[in-house]
Amino acid sequence: MSLRTGTDADHVTRELTASRVKGLRRAGLAAFVILLIQYGFGMYVNLYVTIPGADHGKGIGAAISNGPAALSVHAVLGILLILSAIGLLVQAVIARHWAVLVASVIALAAIIGAFFQGASFVGQGHAAASMGMAILAGVALLCYGIALYLLPSPRRA
Numbered sequence: 001m002s003l004r005t006g007t008d009a010d011h012v013t014r015e016l017t018a019s020r021v022k023g024l025r026r027a028g029l030a031a032f033v034i035l036l037i038q039y040g041f042g043m044y045v046n047l048y049v050t051i052p053g054a055d056h057g058k059g060i061g062a063a064i065s066n067g068p069a070a071l072s073v074h075a076v077l078g079i080l081l082i083l084s085a086i087g088l089l090v091q092a093v094i095a096r097h098w099a100v101l102v103a104s105v106i107a108l109a110a111i112i113g114a115f116f117q118g119a120s121f122v123g124q125g126h127a128a129a130s131m132g133m134a135i136l137a138g139v140a141l142l143c144y145g146i147a148l149y150l151l152p153s154p155r156r157a
Helices: 008-048 060-066 069-095 098-124 127-150
Strands: none
Touching: 008 069, 008 098, 008 127, 060 069, 060 098, 069 098, 069 127, 098 127
16 A cells, blocks of 8 residues: 555645744734834833823723823733734644744743833833833844744745
């Protein structure tokens, strides 16, 4: 009994792999772009927005509901960013692309860390928390850039 190579099953497997890579690329790029927008809003909030004294010690919920508009948008984008990071991570697990998975885990950890630094900044107003957010956002951007670089080109997928 001999096995044929190049069957329709091989073609379907290649198509699924190509579609998974395409999905990873889209999810990675979406997370990268959302993070860049978030980074811009964060710089704007840090330089031009005064957090009301009533919001100190209250956390992210108060920043979203009572904060200045730019702070509210920044906080909501942070939540969307966490969701997009989780989406990329899930796709990397499904695709079994381990390098992208590792980069996605590190990026998600950095984003969650930045989220907690943001909560600390709203709560106490310490400049170190703002710096922590910026550094962690940079780490996440680097991870997403690496993840996108590691994905095979559409021709090789």
